[in-house]
Amino acid sequence: MDRIDGQQPCFDSFQALGSPATVQLFRTQCHAGLDIEQLRRIACTRQPAADGGETALRWFGLQTQRLEQLREVEEQLIDDLLDATDALLADDAPAWQAGEEDDSVTPRLDKQLLPLVRQQAYELQQLSSQLASLKDALEERKLIEKAKSLLMTHQGMQEEQAWQTLRKMAMDKNQRMVEIARALLMVKAIWPLTPKE
Template sequence: MMNRADTAPGAIEWFRYARQVQKEQLQQLAQQGRLVSQLSHLVHMLQCERGASNIWLCSEGRLYEPERRASAALVDEQARGFMQMLNPDAMSAAPGLCQRIASAVWSLEQLPDLRRALSAHSVDASTATSRYSRVIRHLLNIIPQLNDAIDNPALAGRLVALYSFMQGKELVGQERALGALGFTQGSFSDDLRQQLVDRIDGQQPCFDGFLTLTSATLKTLFCEHGLAGLEIEQLRRIACTRQPAPDAGEAALRWFGLQTHRLEQLRSLEEALISELMAEVVLLLRDDDAQALQAATLDDPASDNLLFTLDRQLLPLVRQQARELEQLTGQLASLKEMLEERKVIDKAKSVLMAHQNMNEEQAWHCLRRMAMDKNQRMIEVARALLTVSALWQGAAKT
């Protein structure tokens, strides 16, 4: 009679296989962590280029010409490094991640056209800001997709914290660009003022999510260096409540300088977040090796008592981790839902741009006005518009 061990792997083999799979996942995450680090550098330089280009356009080419060219060169350098890391075979990327990467690469390929339009003064500051923001949005959309294969609450929490933080930082960058536009022009329209308010209000939920999940050290650093200071708050009040006094652009440069300093502080915190994530991966890889050595006790008859003791010690921890992972999964699902809603709104904007001869900013304001008139969320209006558009196209074909 054939022994069962001759035909099927035993407990030791399964334990070793589980360790091997876990180690491969951690090594994969380490590779993705390096990708996130490169992506964050690229996003930061794009935020710099967007800000410098905004000031340059608003001042009709008088200000920030050297900064605009320098930041564009740095974006190209970071983009080359980012592209070199996109090896599908090495990353073993899931379809969803591949699609996000494809969208990000496509948006980067549009940068030369945008820069030519800038140099020719054939694009206004508001449209240029929107186009830069779209590139950044596609890049940031990659990060939540990396979390799908993570079953460790500590790692999942750090990645969600990082994504929330980067979203908040991007809203700070957009606030800088919109405020610079109004202060350089010497006036804030109602629409521009509302956009500015939306960016300011949107920062808090993002940073709250980050603060909930990050370490005590980074919480302290954020409270000390990441919040808007008194001078920024004073300029915010001017921008959001009244028109700035004529000052030959001094308020615009002061606003831009203060917000740039804040973004640099946030960038330092962002690097610390990424370092903590990578350190956690390295620690888990070391623990994995130690556990593999401990697995040798499984073939010892005396190990049953040890396993029973470990079960009693680990079961509460496993349950706690399961609850934490469930909460993190819910938070990530909310973030992904926000991204999907943005995609629907972008499609609705494209319909308005194609059929109503609007630019992107006008289409966004049109959707927003319809939502306010109907007392509905913008996503509901966007979905209704896409449904009507689909019906109209179907009727046109018949």
């Protein structure tokens, strides 16, 4: 909830300072949709769903798509800002070249806009990186769960026993558990095993 509360003032500032075209682009492409809001409420009020990570993958997919859309808006803002700056410099160049100074010229770009854009770009990059690592971790966890299930089915092990077996194999071979799990699943794909009776 803190992140939601922290983001909203940034979005409000953007909507107050942005050009009508970019604000409209933001409203049509980047607002959290119904799916995201439903999943956010679930995440804030319940324990993780026991669906093998499907809800989490759906959440990551939706959020990744939203981050990409926010990145498009950010790039449009940067282009607009550069165009506006170039136009201001071009307008003022004749006066500078003639040695004239006009004290009545007021800056048309809010000084807070560029730091805000930079901060949002940094935060979006951080979130993208976190999403990627969490997605990788979730995929690794799913592989380990599948390998554990394979041991339980084909070797008649209990869940804890299968977990300890995978762990011991990883330690003995000085490899990560996910690498052992991946190897077991590859062997199963090559040689279909019959369950132990």
